[in-house]
Amino acid sequence: MDPSARIEQRLRNEHQPVLSTIVDAADATAAGFETQHAGQPATTHGDRITEPLRQLLTRTGALAACPAVLADLVAATGESLPAPPVAAPPYVVVASSGPILRATLPQGRLVVLVRVFEAQHTADGVRYVRTDHPPGEPPIRVEFR
Numbered sequence: 001m002d003p004s005a006r007i008e009q010r011l012r013n014e015h016q017p018v019l020s021t022i023v024d025a026a027d028a029t030a031a032g033f034e035t036q037h038a039g040q041p042a043t044t045h046g047d048r049i050t051e052p053l054r055q056l057l058t059r060t061g062a063l064a065a066c067p068a069v070l071a072d073l074v075a076a077t078g079e080s081l082p083a084p085p086v087a088a089p090p091y092v093v094v095a096s097s098g099p100i101l102r103a104t105l106p107q108g109r110l111v112v113l114v115r116v117f118e119a120q121h122t123a124d125g126v127r128y129v130r131t132d133h134p135p136g137e138p139p140i141r142v143e144f145r
Contacts, residue, residue: 053094
């Protein structure tokens with residue numbers, strides 16, 4: 001199994017409560033969106049995602065749990081971090097697409113994105129749409145850059 005797939009599997013198998021909390025926070029954030037696209041809540045204002053999502057993740061403890069999740073994912077690669085990660089850049093970022101966990105490893109920069117929102121570029125600008133996925137199973141993208 002390639003390292004990216006192994007990391008995604010570890011995240012889904014070992015950290016489901018954190019993923020579920022992220023999904024719930026994304027649902028609560030999207031509840032206030034002004035429009036729908038293809039049956040999903042949507043907004044053209046990225047700032048209506050990042051700060052409300054960050055606040056909900058903080059309130060629920062999910063943001064504070066992200067550094068431990070990141071450390072575990074790094075350990076699953078057989079590596080370790082030179083210092084304990086924190087729930088702030090450069091390790092953890094809440095973006096308009098969702099939380100991003102990042103670590104620099106010998107094989108490159110590990111980037112784990114929990115994609116609870118999707119940016120769609122249209123003729124009118126950018127539209128942010130709540131991703132459609134099975135309950136509790138948000139799209140996850142793992143990359144080494």
